Amino acid sequence: MTTAWTIDGVRTALTEKKISARELTAEFYKRIEARNPELNAFLALAPERARRQADKIDALVASGKPLPALAGVPIAVKDVISTRGIVTTCGSRILQNYVPPYDATAIERLDAAGAIILGKSNCDEFAMGSSNENSAYGAVKNPASTDRVPGGSSGGSAAAVAAGLAVAALGTDTGGSIRQPGSFCGVPAMMGSYGRVSRYGLIAFASSLDRIGPFATNIKDVAAVLGVIAGRDPQDSTSTTAAVPDYQNEMTKPVKGLRLGVPKEYFGEGMDAPVRQKIEAGLEIYKKLGCELVEIRMPHTDYAIATYYIIATAEASSNLARYDGVRFGLRVDSDSLLAMYRKTRGAGFGDEVKRRIVLGTYVLSAGYYDAYYLKGQKVRALIAKDFRDAFEKVDAIVTPTSPVPAFRLGERSQDPLQMYLADIYTVTGSLAGVPGISVPCGKVCGKLPVGLQIFGAPFDEARVLQLAYAFEQAGGANV
Amino acid sequence: MKITRDDVVRVAELAYLDLSEDELEKYRRQIDEILEYIGKLNELDTSGVEPMAQVLANDQTADATLREDLVVPSAVADDVLRQAPDPEPPYFRVPKVIER
Numbered sequence: 367m368t369t370a371w372t373i374d375g376v377r378t379a380l381t382e383k384k385i386s387a388r389e390l391t392a393e394f395y396k397r398i399e400a401r402n403p404e405l406n407a408f409l410a411l412a413p414e415r416a417r418r419q420a421d422k423i424d425a426l427v428a429s430g431k432p433l434p435a436l437a438g439v440p441i442a443v444k445d446v447i448s449t450r451g452i453v454t455t456c457g458s459r460i461l462q463n464y465v466p467p468y469d470a471t472a473i474e475r476l477d478a479a480g481a482i483i484l485g486k487s488n489c490d491e492f493a494m495g496s497s498n499e500n501s502a503y504g505a506v507k508n509p510a511s512t513d514r515v516p517g518g519s520s521g522g523s524a525a526a527v528a529a530g531l532a533v534a535a536l537g538t539d540t541g542g543s544i545r546q547p548g549s550f551c552g553v554p555a556m557m558g559s560y561g562r563v564s565r566y567g568l569i570a571f572a573s574s575l576d577r578i579g580p581f582a583t584n585i586k587d588v589a590a591v592l593g594v595i596a597g598r599d600p601q602d603s604t605s606t607t608a609a610v611p612d613y614q615n616e617m618t619k620p621v622k623g624l625r626l627g628v629p630k631e632y633f634g635e636g637m638d639a640p641v642r643q644k645i646e647a648g649l650e651i652y653k654k655l656g657c658e659l660v661e662i663r664m665p666h667t668d669y670a671i672a673t674y675y676i677i678a679t680a681e682a683s684s685n686l687a688r689y690d691g692v693r694f695g696l697r698v699d700s701d702s703l704l705a706m707y708r709k710t711r712g713a714g715f716g717d718e719v720k721r722r723i724v725l726g727t728y729v730l731s732a733g734y735y736d737a738y739y740l741k742g743q744k745v746r747a748l749i750a751k752d753f754r755d756a757f758e759k760v761d762a763i764v765t766p767t768s769p770v771p772a773f774r775l776g777e778r779s780q781d782p783l784q785m786y787l788a789d790i791y792t793v794t795g796s797l798a799g800v801p802g803i804s805v806p807c808g809k810v811c812g813k814l815p816v817g818l819q820i821f822g823a824p825f826d827e828a829r830v831l832q833l834a835y836a837f838e839q840a841g842g843a844n845v
Numbered sequence: 846m847k848i849t850r851d852d853v854v855r856v857a858e859l860a861y862l863d864l865s866e867d868e869l870e871k872y873r874r875q876i877d878e879i880l881e882y883i884g885k886l887n888e889l890d891t892s893g894v895e896p897m898a899q900v901l902a903n904d905q906t907a908d909a910t911l912r913e914d915l916v917v918p919s920a921v922a923d924d925v926l927r928q929a930p931d932p933e934p935p936y937f938r939v940p941k942v943i944e945r
Contacts, residue, residue, distance in 0.1 A: 467921045467924030467928070468921060560899075560900050560901065574899045574900070600912065604901060668885075669886055669888075671882075675879065675883065692930075693928070693937055700940060701941070702940055709863050711862045711863065712862055723860050723862060724856050727856045727857075741886050741891060744896050745886050745894075747897035748889065782878075786879075
């Protein structure tokens with residue numbers, strides 16, 4: 367049995383000199399070497415950069431100086447986040463050999479906090495997918511059951527943490543890409559409010575929706591990583607100036623008396639009966655903790671997937687225009703510039719990315735803009751209003767993360783619309799910009815994890831973590 | 846039918862995206878199904894609703910006022926050019942654009 371490391375565990379082991387950061391790093395690379403051929407969770411490893419950082423931490427320990435928040439903590443980073451000197455492919459052939467010349471702000475902050483970046487985790491191409499089957503470098507397998515998908519698009523990050531190949535991981539969430547794989551793999555996974563974490567260096571998919579957030583094995587560690595990466599960054603004009611609270615302190619406050627909204631629309635048809643049972647058992651835990659469950663209505667929930675696939679694809683079609691074979695990535699040679707663009711993009715992008723570029727370009731094109739894109743933006747406003755109205759009545763909203771547990775590899779990959787519908791409970795919060803977490807809430811079929819989702823009001827991550835922590839401490843993972 | 850083969854050809858042209866015959870037909874069929882699904886938005890009367898381009902209120906970011914225009918050092922040009930498929934420092938080289 368391998369040790370289940372936590373951030374606190376790493377800190378204690380380092381300060382008591384039970385292990386060095388260098389040894390711990392080597393231990394994690396050994397685990398990766400053993401498990402990754404099967405799981406395919408990592409696309410690239412960065413042993414040199416990791417060792418340099420580990421040596422810095424070991425020098426700090428030797429000098430007796432105080433250790434920063436994440437000293438020596440081995441972390442996996444989704445391959446859509448720029449890392450200086452480490453190949454960053456976005457799971458795409460078009461960036462197969464791309465080495466970013468700078469670190470994303472979230473990476474700089476992890477670095478400064480002493481974290482050790484082990485390598486880059488696999489994901490759906492440009493974060494477009496709900497199963498990780500859209501990676502140009504092969505699907506990731508779910509450690510809970512290797513015939514199943516890990517969820518997506520941050521499937522590699524979720525699988526790495528679930529399999530003990532990293533203590534924590536960064537993922538990105540555009541329509542559910544952190545929370546849904548967290549749910550499928552059985553680990554806590556959080557996106558802060560839109561604007562909470564800088565997107566500088568995050569390779570863009572849909573800029574009004576993309577967010578960076580943490581995976582870890584427990585809520586305290588989620589809070590620790592979020593606390594490090596959160597906060598204003600002058601390099602991202604949408605990052606907020608709102609102060610970052612001490613999440614680890616805030617999360618321990620009692621939840622008694624809090625009002626939790628349970629939206630009827632999240633418990634409709636299409637939800638697996640065993641999943642429903644687990645979520646209902648999870649809600650019972652909150653009742654026992656003294657929370658008041660309030661049935662609420664969020665009437666525009668049913669329109670969220672349609673809205674999301676207009677807005678996300680429109681933004682993607684614009685963001686992905688930069689892959690033209692001129693400044694970075696693949697080039698397929700041709701004698702004219704325009705033919706070079708077309709061939710490069712046709713050869714470099716995978717199936718789902720091309721489909722979304724076509725759909726996104728279509729909904730933005732002359733004659734269709736009003737009917738689709740503008741309509742989508744208006745319905746987005748209505749969905750955001752559903753959340754605003756709800757938070758006038760309740761302190762947080764509790765729902766399932768996904769209507770189903772991890773499905774089998776290949777089960778949905780031939781039908782894009784069916785795959786999109788897997789995001790039905792997560793895209794709402796993405797469109798509204800609110801913070802959300804998925805916490806483990808029991809297992810079905812004896813092995814497949816279920817996730818409970820908690821939404822908070824904008825910039826109220828502390829409340830989300832408080833409820834997640836209380837749930838975890840009350841045994842929510844084993845309902 | 847919401848989208849025709851000609852529409853897909855036109856859109857692929859706008860997006861500078863080479864598609865094979867098989868892809869053209871497959872995307873037409875799949876996107877047609879997606880647009881059919883998206884059509885449910887027409888059940889909603891949105892005539893009085895302001896479109897939402899992004900979620901943040903103006904007072905939530907520092908850029909409600911513009912930042913100062915400061916010169917800051919940047920020394921990544923060499924690293925950036927190294928990533929180019931066909932660099933000729935300090936330029937990116939591309940196939941001939943103008944025919945004489």
